[in-house]
Amino acid sequence: MIIACLLGAALLAHELLYLARDGGEYLRRCFVPTLGLRLRSRTHAVLHLAFMAACVWMTVQPSSPLAHLAVFSLLLLVIASYSLRVSNHLVLALFMLAVILLADCAALFGVPRAESQAVQAVGVQWLVILTYLLAFTHKLNRGFLSLDGYAGALAAFVCWDRDVRDPRLVDRIKSCSIVSTLVCELAVPVLLIAPQTRGVGMLVGIAFHFGLALVGIVNFSAVMYAGLAAFLPWAAHSDWPALPLDATAAVAGVAAVALVWLVTPHRANWNLPYRHRGPAWVIQTVFGLLTAWFLLAVAQTFADPGAADHQVPAGLWSPLALVLGLFAVNGLMPYLGVKTEFSMAMFSNLHCAKWNHLVFPARWRLWDGARYLTVERIKGLPSSDELDGDQAAELAWTVLSQPGAFEIRPYFFFEALHRVCVAVRRPVTVVASVRFDGREFIVWANPKSTPESMRPAGFPRWRRLNLFPSVLPASVDAPHSEQGSVLSADRDRQLF
Incomplete structure (x- = not known):
């Protein structure tokens, strides 16, 4: 009891x-x-x-x-x-x-x-x-x-x-x-x-x-x-x-x-x-x-x-x-290389993408599921003032508006593009150049697009599961914690 x-x-x-x-x-x-x-x-x-x-x-x-x-x-x-x-x-x-x-x-x-x-x-x-x-x-x-x-x-x-x-x-x-x-x-x-x-x-x-x-x-x-x-x-x-x-x-x-x-x-x-x-x-x-x-x-x-x-x-x-x-x-x-999220890795700074464990070597892992893309260029993003107070859209915009600053899981990237497009009250068309698995892809998005429909030809399908951190700083010197690494545009608030 x-x-x-x-x-x-x-x-x-x-x-x-x-x-x-x-x-x-x-x-x-x-x-x-x-x-x-x-x-x-x-x-x-x-x-x-x-x-x-x-x-x-x-x-x-x-x-x-x-x-x-x-x-x-x-x-x-x-x-x-x-x-x-x-x-x-x-x-x-x-x-x-x-x-x-x-x-x-x-x-x-x-x-x-x-x-x-x-x-x-x-x-x-x-x-x-x-x-x-x-x-x-x-x-x-x-x-x-x-x-x-x-x-x-x-x-x-x-x-x-x-x-x-x-x-x-x-x-x-x-x-x-x-x-x-x-x-x-x-x-x-x-x-x-x-x-x-x-x-x-x-x-x-x-x-x-x-x-x-x-x-x-x-x-x-x-x-x-x-x-x-x-x-x-x-x-x-x-x-x-x-x-x-x-x-x-x-x-x-x-x-x-x-x-x-x-x-x-x-x-x-x-x-x-x-x-x-x-x-x-x-x-x-x-x-x-x-x-x-x-x-x-x-x-x-x-x-x-x-x-x-x-x-x-x-x-x-x-x-x-x-x-x-x-x-x-x-x-x-x-x-096993399957995931780090909700695996009791509380506040551990343990990441599969850049394996840093001192006891268990990376070569012992059976899989390498931590795959990230980077945004190289992006055009057509609305301004942050147009997001109408949508906190999720603000987080998405903050990550997308800094090409090269973050490594992003495909699941998050396409959901973020969709969230930004539907958050503004005017029609927008966003074009992003991303690099994934050594290949470059062009992604088009507008308010009528769904995350799945944005997938360019040849881009692997992703699972709608948060098995690894959705966003990681690209720089190895950037601070990162369990509580997140993304600050608001004015750097006064932690978004993720």
Whole structure:
């Protein structure tokens, strides 16, 4: 019950945070959908509203199998239609829901409730352990270990937010952020595996994810909190634990909220402007209170360290192993050359096109699916002022208007051309010269063209799947991170 409740709240927080950041555009936008499920604006908005309602249902009634099924089904549609880059934690949440549904099915077929709930707890535990191990493995590359990689860039942003200007001090903070991330992502799963060190592992995990939440990564941290809850002794119980509401609880709550308000970047609007900053602060504050509750809950586990052992019936190990195996295969896809997106490569700077892993050599990969085109020349693009506030069209225009600056996936390129052409209120004809696989192609586009009809003769067909980053900077010296590399025309806002 605790896992499902926290997971429903985490998914709801994900939706509300993006709604607070992008406003109604988040509900309406379906641009370069992850699994090719292209929806009209109204249908897309209805889907997300229904998904949020289902998340509320699962949070309020976490033991309802129908709520679990509703959230799982709607989340699958949300992922399939998610614009550009689906968040890794949504895929993790999907697998967690699959484990919860497996437990529901076991109960439906007469398995005692205690044993079916044990399936849920153990399955989620191993999903969390695999997530940490995969994330750690993916980060063993030159991009992440560079001071300009994701961890370094995030540390530099925090330094900028707090007016830390000394270059040497900034570099030290960058180095600490890189090392601490690797240490935590390896230490947490190792500690969680052994029952004797499980409490310490949960404390390290809470500290790690609370730190990430303080710099704005609340949605991912909230999903991981739901996963870490599976290691609590009462994770398989139907009732919430009765924690003492005494002075210790009050101090923990006040301290967590104070940290949220003192440490969370206050100048974050410079990079990612929020349409509704107030609700985002409320969610951050609630996450701080949840952290305080979690710390108190973990403190109780030290008094009863052996209570978290769950026995899974022998007949349920096979379907559970299948779910865990699929999750592991998804996470190992980068080493096969199939994809890097939604493979738990969180903030890793791992790219298949320019393989930079320090342990797994490029020659071991079976495929090389990361194929990009470059725009050499383009004529007929409308001005950015004609895009009528369409954020997806603004992103598309920004990428297309800089020939040679980016490497672009064919799926994104043709969808972007289409989006720009239909965003303006006058007829336009855009002609682009692109290079792909060593050949030059001429692409014609107008408002009546579809992405598929723009394909020139001889250009290979593409799959409508976001398996690799849609856009990469062409220069090897250009900064790139999980959060994106495309700035607005005035360079004041990050678009992707």
